Amino acid sequence: MNAAPDSRPASAVKRQYGEGGLRKGKGRSFASRLVSSFKREKSLYLLALPGIAFFIVFKYVPMWGIVIAFQDYSPFLGIKESPWVGWQHFERFFANPDFLLLFRNTLAINLLNLALFFPLPILIALLLNELKEGLYKRFIQSILYVPHFLSWVIIAGLTFLLFAKGEGVINDMLESAGAQRMDVLTDPDSFWLMLTLQSIWKEAGWGTIVFLAAIAGVDPERYEAARMDGAGRLGMMWHVTLPAIRGVIVILLILRLGDLMDVGFEQIFLMYNGAVSQVAEVFDTYVYRVGIQRGQFSYSTAIGLFKSVIGLALVLLTNKLAKKFGEEGVF
């Protein structure tokens, strides 16, 4: 992380690092620094203790469960007794002809999502920002937020009611307009697009909240200055609002890329059927099918671990890239 210039008064620096400030601490080992810093800042550490304990107990301790990815885990034998098999499950996974298919589908669905879905909340937020504060704006916002609170089960049901070939409303309309009924639910070509449209329908409105908050933080003087320089509404949007929320956009993009290997399981699971399986099977559905339904816990843990490693790598990579381009990044 870039060392920000320390703007605290000297006394504060002294209190934190003791006489001699930063320089003195550098030569000592990490442990001794930790001990001395602990001695000095007992109360602060005490304050942090519940938080640290929480993370250790609920996040880091369970994480040891991933060792079963390297075992032939049996629930009855437990982690201690289950035989160790090393990389066998990973080898099996990578040798599986479906691996590339899963990889392709997961990536395709997410990239499509990134390309079509990600810019939309920004766009909507910009549009909303142009509305005058008042009843109308709040009404529009509420309408946009509502779909977020519907579960995927309901949305899958709605999609079925609208698009089903037999009873779908849209197909009924098409037919009465003299067109052919279409079967989009079992069409592999339109499956990814259908998923993306569903995500947009459900989450695009909700996604505006972060951007709206960021926009609200823009200094009004900048708009004033822009107006003085002769910028119109579009000009202000382009030259003031967008640059002001660029940091937020980048952070969200980084976080989004970290999830590149995750696809909303529920959504796909509900839309899944035999005819589209070639394009619908992703890591998450595969893990469910193999791990939960077939009880191959080690194998599915190995897949999950692989996914996480890729996700972590992507976050680190994009974070680094973002910094290179002068943005803040997430850490």
Added chain:
Amino acid sequence: MKNIRSNFIHTTGYSALAALLAITIVLAGCSSTSGGNAQEGNQAAAGEAVNNSKNASEGAANEAKPEEPLELSIMTVTPSTPPAADDNVIKRAIEQATNSKMTIQWVSNNIYDDKLNITLASGEIPDLIMINDPFGSTFRTMASQGAFWDITDYVKDYPNLTGGIPDKAWESSKMADGRNYGIPRPRSVKEDSFFIIRKDWLDKLGLQQPTTTEELYQVMKAFVEQDPDGNGQKDTTALASYVSPSDASNSIGGLGPALGAIEASFTGVNGNWKWDEQQQKLVYTALLPEVRHSLEYLTNAYKEGLLPEDLLSLKLSQARDLFKGNKAGIIVDKTGTMKLIYASDLKKVVPTFKFTDFYPLTKINGYSPKGIGFNGLLAIPKSVPEEKLKRILGLVDTWMNKEVNDLQLYGLEGVHYKVENGKKVVDSDKLKQDNGSDFNQIVNVLRDDTLLDKAESQEEIDAILYAKKVEDERDATSIPNISAGLYSPSADLAGPDLDKRIQDLKAKIILGREPLSAWDDFVAKLGSDANLAKISQELTEAYLTREGAATQ
């Protein structure tokens, strides 16, 4: 001086704040956990209290029975929402009759597979757990590792377990080592899902009951084109069917019950493996030319609208709705579902519909399936000590006594039924409300008498008698699933993927998204598939071992 004091206040202030925060958080944590415990504790205490009072009363009434009630946890499936509550009257009555205190976890049948696998994986297994597919890999592995009691040598001490459950059920629920790791829930082998057709539709269109796939096709076509519901619109389909991904591995040809029955009628094989006398081995049915024929048949049927258009998106309940809602005239199910699932609803839509119009077909192409003789089993984990194991077996044994079993079938006198002319007249709504039949999901006894006994009209009696007649006719020639329970380690690994590939390809062909020649290409490749050859070999060995053991 001032500095020191302020510093002092400063630090102590912080410490106090920190300590306060820490304490609150710890307390909050404690209170939430103890809250949970307290709740459980309360429940336990409540249970205890009931037990104690019951004990007290029992103790007073019957001093010869000083044994503490058996406390046990049970997990099983339920089709009802909401499931029976802990203080359900029927549950209480059964507890009293069996001297037990049961904590029952009812799990919806839609998610039972998942829930079961997760429960098994968690290692905290209820004392009595319903295993719906004992040949699934999780249970099989755990049983072979010794996670469950081998009850083979214990059951002989319990007359109802040996006498009340047919040998066939014990036999077919054995694991690969020839031992029983659970009490099978017996089902009649005569009762298996097969075609049921609307007789009123047949009569209206002047059609005979179909006996071949060809005739079935003609009937289906008539059901679609000749307006059997008489509303002047061409808005009916014929076969209420669906193909769900979850059926890929556990239905015939991976096509779900309805289309699977059609494929089986073509192949004459129940299951996915056919014994080939010439080659002396089990052959995968997908390789048979009959499967191609059935696929062609289904493709045409779909094209002509004889199957629901949204075949792949429908679920079991939606397919049932098609039949219940007067939109489809044929369904594949067990005859016992008549009143419970279909007829009552259908009567509301079509007032002229009679129970006897729910018309089971005897055979198609001479084929009808034979049931496996049991539906899941009750297993007891090794974490239960031997003494308790014996008591649990005893509990099931007592539960199978007619008086106890009657509690769930007829309910309580005065509450769910009254006796008129020596016959129990059941208030079926009240009994359903109190989840009477849910307890069949724990202990079920094969009893011929009850359906007829509980029938409320002559029409219903006629329908039941006809169904029985059909089942008896089927029984003479019905085909058992010879591959059920055979174990192949390779199938455990490669099977699911293969099943899924087959289901997907068939689905695409039926929908017309792939040509039939795609199937030929697939079969050509499958014929030389190393995995399949290995599965076939392993299953054949297992089959020969079992048959050999059976004839000795």
